[in-house]
Amino acid sequence: MVTPETLQQGRAALTPVRVAKLGPARSTDADYIKFDFNPATITISHTAQEPMSAGSAGKGQKGAGNSAPKAPTPRVVLAAQNVEEQDRARGTTSIALRALTFNGRYTNVAAACRRLLDWSHYVTVTDKNATSWVELPRLRFVWGTQIYLVYLKQVTVTYTRFSQSGAPVRAVVDLTLHSIPSAPGPTNPSSGGLAGRRTHLLAGAESLPELATRCYGGPGRWREIAAANGFDDPLRVRPGTHVYLPGAQEGGR
Known part of the structure; x- marks a missing residue:
């Protein structure tokens, strides 16, 4: 039976x-x-960097009576x-x-x-x-x-x-x-490599279609990301995975 x-x-x-x-x-x-x-x-x-905010460097002065310099505010503008x-x-x-x-x-x-x-x-x-x-x-x-x-x-x-x-x-x-x-290899078009290659760390509830929309302008290009990384089941890619993002001009190769 x-x-x-x-x-x-x-x-x-x-x-x-x-x-x-x-x-x-x-x-x-x-x-x-x-x-x-x-x-x-x-x-x-994950260890976060501590970037210096504008104007925070060089403010601490030696000498009696001076308070300890404040820790720089983590701040990155991109x-x-x-x-x-x-x-x-x-x-x-x-x-x-x-x-x-x-x-x-x-x-x-x-x-x-x-x-x-x-x-x-x-x-x-x-x-x-x-x-x-x-x-x-x-x-x-x-x-x-x-x-x-x-x-x-x-x-x-x-x-x-x-x-x-x-x-x-x-x-x-x-x-x-x-x-x-960033992905291996040169990214400068004049250096012989393909421009735009990089990686992305998936966080939270990020999905491949969402990543494709943000990086390439359309959700349909999630298939290229899946193919480049060898994902058998793109819907089960876990947070914490580094996803290789092919250059935008690599689509259709």
Whole structure:
């Protein structure tokens, strides 16, 4: 006899398990590190910047009898349509992933942990104009509908099991990620990149149609946002998700 419980178990067996993965922001699926067990917890925290209000700097004077200078009033004046600048002014969003686990099912444990540690080191980047600077590698963390463009700020690897030869075959990893306020790549049209690329942190009850209206002038372009981020079910995108916003001229490509 087929019961509702049996049908539900059958559907669950047919549903592919979504594994958490981390890789270079511009990469194919084969370049990602895939975890055998998803994180036990994801903690999202935000640190607001304390911008100086006009005229508040330099008012404090040394000397007896002077009261301590007042703390600057957090105040930022930005054009409402400048989404990228608003995101940058909001501060730093940290994402803490705890107890991600490797056990050799998807990848070589030692090699995967070495790659994670490498991604937490600064590298030198040089553009076509021979201008050089250092930055952390730009990465993308994906787990189902949760997609974050990030820097890897801290890695803690704990090896918990070893082969007879001493090679690690199981590891538990804690990661601390910092969100990237703007999308990877140049945004100046003269630099060879597409203008207008950026990311947006979904908050509250924001929806993709609402975001499309604000950024592109019409709700119908939510499909382009969903396609660019690989959202299977755009209606279930959660607050706290960093959504990649393609340049306005990328539509229809």
